[in-house]
Amino acid sequence: MSSPGSPSPGLPTQEPPSPEQQQLWEPLDSPEPMQPSPAPSVSVMPSLVDVGLQEWPNGWRYEGQFEGNLKHGHGIFQWASGEGLYKADERFGPGVLTYPNGRQDVGLWYRNHLIRLCTEIPGATTMKDHPLYYSSKEELTIPARTYKEKYFWRVNPEEDPFFYPFKELLFDDNYTLPAEIAIYSTDADHLPLTRSYTKEGDRYFFQKEELGDEDEIVKLPIVNQTPLLVQMQIHIYRHRHAEAMLSWDVAAVIAGNREGFGPRGPLECSSEQLITEAGEGNQETVLKILKTNLVSADVADVNGHFSLIGAAAVCNDSIINLLLDNGANVNKLNNEGISALNYSCIHYYPSGCFLHNEIYKVTNKKEPPSVTERKVEDLEMDDDLTTQVKMAKRLSVYDHKIRVGSISFKKASLVASQQEELTWKEEEDAQVHELPNFEESLDDETTVSEIDEESLVSPSVGPPSTGYFESTRSVHHFQFNVSGRQLQQAAHVLSRNQRFKSSAGKSMMTPAFKHNEKVWRIAAMKSEHQKRREIIILLLRRGADPNISTNPIPALFLAMLAGDLSSVKLLLESKADPNTRIRSQIKEIDGLTPLHVSVAIPGKQGVLITELLLNAAANPNKGAYDDDVTYEPDMDIQTEEPTGMILKSPNLMGVPSHYFTPSDIVSIEGGRTPLHIACQREDDHKDAHQIVRLLLLHKADPNLLWSGHSPLSLAIASGNDLAVNELLTNGAEPNLPLTRGLGSAMCTAVNTRYEHKRSLTGRLALILKLLEANANILMPITLTSQVNQAIGTAVDFAYYKYFQDSRIAQTPYHALTHNEREVYNARRELLNFLSNLFRKATVTMERKRFEEIIQQNMQDREIDSALPPLTESEALSFADISLTAKAIFERNAHVAEGNLPILAASEKKSKVQDTAPRRQLFKFKFCYACGRSVGVRLITCSRCKEVYYCSKACKVTAWNEFHKDECYLTKGRPSSKKDGSYGDAGWRSGSSSPSVELDNYSYI
Ligand SMILES: [Zn+2]
Ligand SMILES: [Zn+2]
Incomplete structure (x- = not known):
């Protein structure tokens, strides 16, 4: 673009373009003869034939004979002379125009006009005090060598949506330009210069040492973002080495320092006047100045302040129209990067x-x-x-x-x-x-x-x-x-x-x-x-x-x-x-x-604006730059283990694989998306829900993570059940593993941290809702403390959080205040509820497994009739299912039929059990009453040895509530430990410490 335009083909065999021919820093032309002469402003007018002096505002000067009002006879006409940077035969860059009377117009030039002065217009607007103002230190990356510029992708190939390999072909002259084009291409701006020609031109035009390394990339700090001025800056940079040849201080002009120059010339004065008058709303003066055609409507002062912004500041639509009609760039920016519109x-x-x-x-x-x-x-x-x-x-x-x-x-x-x-x-x-x-x-x-x-x-x-x-x-x-x-x-x-x-x-x-x-x-x-x-x-x-x-x-x-x-x-x-x-x-x-x-604007406005944006193709999945920010309610999260609890699980293999099939959605963590913010809103749940719906409708991804949370877990944490419903019906994965120790959506629902957002009933309903949406309560959850970690389930997570609040969990009931008792009761009820769901889920899962194995065996036998039928005990064994579970299936079946279990049947089963191999190794061990498996020491039921308890209290609860019948169905006699005689141990007595040692039981 900034290649030297030379009429000569510039081939090495022909005469190379010399610096002189390139017209760099050469004296400016005198005003072109075709240019309409401005009306004389200062003149000494003789009446008839006389000798006089006529001066024009642009510095022309005629001294000589007149006849009437016309120059006639001999006289001396003087033009201003100037020096400056040219491009393609036009002034383009810093320049100085010197007049015979010693005045000088100094600044950046574009064609015949000054477009940037070296002086400051007082009263210019600034945004520097605005709290959101940022000083943009933009840099432009350009190749150091001119001929590379045209072949330089400003867009990174990875970010370029249209990048394809064919673009590479544009680098090759033979594909892009007619042969021999260099011979007739003289105009660098309109006809393309071949790469090879530009390369040659540069070699002759610039001194060799000025070119820089072949692949050097320079970073140019950009003073003003207006495209024309950016181009000018590149041009100035290209020709920086030629400045030494000049008599005046180019750097000072670029920097806007006018000190070393003569008094201001007419163009500078008029330009200053234009900016000032536009800023004061003086329409007539502005019109007068523009009419002379000597001043650019775009001219700016040293800070980039220009008339359009001034006119906008005083809300003068006439001047704005006038300026724009006279070629002002409506998108010009001042040095602070402010346009008239933004102003x-x-x-x-x-x-x-x-x-x-x-x-x-x-x-x-x-x-x-x-x-x-x-x-x-x-x-x-x-x-x-x-x-x-x-x-x-x-x-x-x-x-x-x-x-x-x-x-x-x-x-x-x-x-x-x-x-x-x-x-x-x-x-x-x-x-x-x-x-x-x-x-x-x-x-x-x-x-x-x-x-x-x-x-x-x-x-x-x-x-x-x-x-x-x-x-x-x-x-x-x-x-x-x-x-x-x-x-x-x-x-x-x-x-x-x-x-x-x-x-x-x-x-x-x-x-x-x-x-x-x-x-x-x-x-x-x-x-x-x-x-x-x-x-x-x-x-x-x-x-x-x-x-x-x-x-x-x-x-x-x-x-x-x-x-x-x-x-x-x-x-x-x-x-x-x-x-x-x-x-x-x-x-x-x-x-x-x-x-x-x-998405965070309160009220209907938020919904409507979000809709407008989405309809205008706003991308709902763009993350903010806040990956490292923590969700505020999680800020003071405790990582310490509750006293007395050691994160250790008896299940070396964790939760059995057949308990839980992980979803194929991978958690991707990043900055907040609009959906996160909408779900996180604690105000205005109805409107927030509308916004969530809109976002999901426009393909917002409901499974991205921020600060460990998914949109679903945020909606749970903020108490927005409408949003929870919306997410669950629109593809939010309830079993998505969360990060930062948050577990899963189910864990968020049982986390004491967010419990105040819902009543107890609301929390229980939420758990059921999640289960209904296929959340798996058996999903393995990693509990992490500062020293170690263990894999448990949402039940362990709930207990872990419960015990972290030692005030509620460890204080004797009578010492709690009224409110604390309420909290305590609610928490206990939730844990009970969760434990029951958990136990039922394990039983269901085992039964499913058992049936699958039987089914599989039947299918196998259809193919191979020689295969022996699987005995029930074998099937149980394959399924790692305890007899208790089996007994529970049967009991449930009997209850469904309205019958009570028959002891004979169970005795029969018991005999079978004796011969069946036991495969306790991979069996999932958890407390049969409370469902916990992490941080507890499990003991078997001393009678059936099929189920485990974490404490005496749990044993009593389980025995009284459901295990008694089951246990009788299995082999053996009730333990002499007088069942039911534990008294009402309840939650409280046994759980003063999470790990209770009970001497009479065998640990596993
Ligand atoms: Zn327990
Ligand atoms: Zn038992």
Whole structure:
């Protein structure tokens, strides 16, 4: 692109292009003869034939004879002379134009215009104080050698969605260009230069040592992101070595240091004037300057501040149109990376100042350490308005969720909007209109999030930097006394008044605006707010790209956080990227996409905005950059083992493989997806559920992990049962293994950490719901402590968590407070419930296995009739099934038939059992009463030796409740240990320590 354009073919055999021919840093041309001569501005006009002097604003100068007003006869015409960087026969880069009178126009040039000055225009807008402003140190990676540039992929092949091997062919001249094209290709910008030609050209054009290494890649810090200026910077970089040949300080011009040059020339002066006048809204002067065609509508000062942004700042649509009509780039950026559109949006949504807090709160539901702890005093209005208008709660100025005290927005704004239809033609009279006004009730539940759209358009308080209010919502947020309300109403109507708009428009923009009339003042603020919206629409209509400027924050986020549905729509229609990411030095919000934020916006707005984004193809599976962040309720997670418990399991092989078939979904851990945030929401479960449904409908992956959690476990933890249902019916895997020691969804449901989100009934129902959705209670769960780990099940997990809370688990019942007793009782009931489910699940599983083996044997025999039928005992043995289990099947069957078990049958079985080989080794050992297998010492039932207990208490419970019958069905006699005579041992007596030693039992 920046290859030297030379008319000669540049082949080595022919005359090589010399530096002189390349026209680098050569004196600028005098103005072209065809260029229309500007009207003389300074002239000494003789009346008839005379000698005189005529000067043009562009520095031309004629001294000589005149006749009438015409140059006639002899005279000397002087043109300005300049030096600078050229590209393809046009000025492109730093340059100096020197006039005969010693003045100089210094700056960066594009064609005939200065596009960047070396001076600073006072009063330029800056976003440096914005809390979300980040100093972007963008770097551009380019190859050090020019001829490589065209063949340099800026996009990494891995990230390029269209990358395919054929692209490689473009590297080869023979495939891409007609043969011998170099002979007739002279224009580097329009006709392609072959790679080989460019290479040759570079070799002659640059000194050899300037070229750098063949494969060297340089990183160029980019000052201004505007594409033209980026190109210019590359061009400047290419020709950096030639600077030494020049008489003036090129580096100073690039750096914007004007000190070493002469007084400012006419072009510089006019350019400065253009920026200043546009920023002051002086339309006529702007028009005059542009008419001369000497100044670029795009010219910027040394900080990149340009007229369009200035015109946007004062909401002057005429100047904006004028500038754009005169070729201004609607997407130009200043050095801070702000476009006119983004500037307008930031001022339209002044609550953007608090966005950091807002986003953080929205997505984390907790106040972060504030970057912008601004006091109300900072926002304080001057003079007597303050006395009329008292500050509402401090937070309310930027928090959608906080109740706003005495004003009911809904009614107020509805009334206002209905009323304005009627009154808005009635001009000044409107001031005296008595309108039904803001409802006064301190306990009004209305929050800002419930306001209708009209009032949401206007967010809270003006940027503190400007020191005065700019928005309507700021007014809403204050408590008004009676006169204040009337004032407000009157102002609102006045602000819609066309005459007011045009007259107040100019003056109110200046900080000097100090109108004594309160009505006038508030109306001015409202009017300005409306104007800003019009400006935003104008800029979008004229092609402003909402994605070009992301500093301090993309416009889309601003509209979203204000709940401004219509603007979100407008921006998306204007091609705002729904997958953009916030860039911020504040770690908590860096990398969030619009969806991350929208799914957390409270109220219906959140649902609607999420839907808009999803319909605009927002990707619901983009993770935030918060892989290392921990889910807040898990922050203070205890990793210590409960006292007396050692993580050890008697089951060396863990849970038998036939108990649990793992799903083929692999847990992938990453940053939070929008689905995580929606499921994590603790407010507004209904709306959050709507959002979860929308996300799932748009193919959000319900099985991604963040902070160890799946969306399902987060919905369980946050207590959102609607979302749990939605997830379970839409592909969330209930047996997905979670990380960070969280086990599974079932473990989350029984974890004491999240128990306060549901009543006991709710928790029991949740467990059943999970089971119904095929959650497997026998799923192996790894329990981990700092020293060791063991594989158990959700039951072990539940007990582990239970015992970690030693206050509830270890304190004698009578020493617990009333509330603690309730907690204790609920926990015990849940554990009991879980244990019963667990035991039933094991029995079912064993029976299934047993039946499978019998079935298999029958099938085998059909194929091979010689095969002997499997005896029941063999089948039991193959299935690793204890006789107790068998007995339970039978008992259940009998109960179903209405019969009681027959002892004879069991005796028969007992005999069979004697001959059957015992395969206790792989049998899953767990306490037959409570279901635990980790951290307990198991003892067998002393009578049947088929089942295990972890404690005397468990034995008693099991015996009384269900094992007595089973045990009699099996061989042997009841242990002399007088069954049932343990008394009511209950939970309490045996479980003061989780591992109880019982002397009379044999340990395994
Ligand atoms: Zn037990
Ligand atoms: Zn027994």
